[in-house]
Amino acid sequence: MTQTLENITAERLKIYKTSPELYEAMMVLSNAAAKDIDPELGELIKIRASQINHCAFCLDMHTRDARTHGVSEQKLDVLSAWEEAGRLFTERERAALALTEAITELGDGHVSDDVYARAAAVFTERELGQVIAMAVTINAWNRINVTIRLEPAHR
Amino acid sequence: MTTTAEKTRRINMTQVSPEVYKAVIALSEAAAKDIDPDLAELIKIRASQMNHCAFCIDMHTADARKRGIDEQKLALLPAWEETEGIFTEQEQAALALTEEMTDLTRRHVSDEVYERAAEAFTERELGQVIAMALTINAWNRIGVTTRLPLPKR
Numbered sequence: 001m002t003q004t005l006e007n008i009t010a011e012r013l014k015i016y017k018t019s020p021e022l023y024e025a026m027m028v029l030s031n032a033a034a035k036d037i038d039p040e041l042g043e044l045i046k047i048r049a050s051q052i053n054h055c056a057f058c059l060d061m062h063t064r065d066a067r068t069h070g071v072s073e074q075k076l077d078v079l080s081a082w083e084e085a086g087r088l089f090t091e092r093e094r095a096a097l098a099l100t101e102a103i104t105e106l107g108d109g110h111v112s113d114d115v116y117a118r119a120a121a122v123f124t125e126r127e128l129g130q131v132i133a134m135a136v137t138i139n140a141w142n143r144i145n146v147t148i149r150l151e152p153a154h155r
Numbered sequence: 156m157t158t159t160a161e162k163t164r165r166i167n168m169t170q171v172s173p174e175v176y177k178a179v180i181a182l183s184e185a186a187a188k189d190i191d192p193d194l195a196e197l198i199k200i201r202a203s204q205m206n207h208c209a210f211c212i213d214m215h216t217a218d219a220r221k222r223g224i225d226e227q228k229l230a231l232l233p234a235w236e237e238t239e240g241i242f243t244e245q246e247q248a249a250l251a252l253t254e255e256m257t258d259l260t261r262r263h264v265s266d267e268v269y270e271r272a273a274e275a276f277t278e279r280e281l282g283q284v285i286a287m288a289l290t291i292n293a294w295n296r297i298g299v300t301t302r303l304p305l306p307k308r
Binding site: 026053116130 | 165172174175181185186208252256258261273285286297299
């Protein structure tokens with residue numbers, strides 16, 4: 001399920017060797033972000049952010065993890081157009097995806113009150129904090145893996 | 156027009172997700188090793204400008220001034236590519252890399268920008284520049300999403 005990042009080919013820098021403290025800190029952050037969040041929802045957040053940030057390694061890893069968690073093929077197929085997919089996604093999933101997109105696209109705008117309030121209406125404060133944490137954390141992994149050009153394993 | 160006071164109140168991550176908050180602080184400490192502190196401030200300010208994090212821009216411009224970074228450098232930072240003789244080659248290489256890493260939605264991290272940074276820094280330094288850029292990106296996302304209140308100074 002989880003790949004050992006040290007064993008995977010990075011075309012550019014072996015950052016997990018040159019900056020081992022970074023890797024350790026990222027693992028601690030990932031574990032902290034994974035608490036009190038539904039794992040299926042966590043995977044949808046991670047895949048959607050990785051789509052927007054074009055992280056091939058992350059997409060490969062999390063679509064596979066999502067299948068392991070039993071996320072349906074249809075949801076995975078339609079994820080990049082979730083807003084057009086009616087009730088295929090639950091309101092909690094839609095609220096989390098809208099928030100993830102806003103958090104990921106900061107260059108184009110803010111996190112609007114509408115998007116924030118939609119999420120605040122369906123999650124407890126703790127859950128909302130963890131949804132935000134998950135979106136922040138996958139954004140950080142996306143930046144590492146795109147920058148060092150980590151290759152997805154061929155399977 | 157909405158005033159700041161009328162905007163929706165948002166959650167406090169230190170209260171609702173304390174483990175995450177602590178983990179991001181630990182990440183910051185890891186990223187701050189073996190990097191020139193002046194260079195780190197420039198990376199942090201430039202990413203925060205692109206991500207529109209008011210709290211982060213405010214904090215790091217104040218920190219940069221305390222460190223004695225030139226007013227002119229701070230003023231010209233969003234247009235660093237148009238300047239000559241203001242930013243060092245290391246600063247320019249790090250800023251170009253920071254910009255591409257921050258802008259992932261529009262483009263990749265190009266070979267040209269990556270190689271410019273790889274020439275200007277050792278592998279260890281480059282790893283830490285990358286770490287700094289992604290760490291401030293994480294703080295920016297927390298700051299903007301939770302709308303961290305700006306202290307008046």
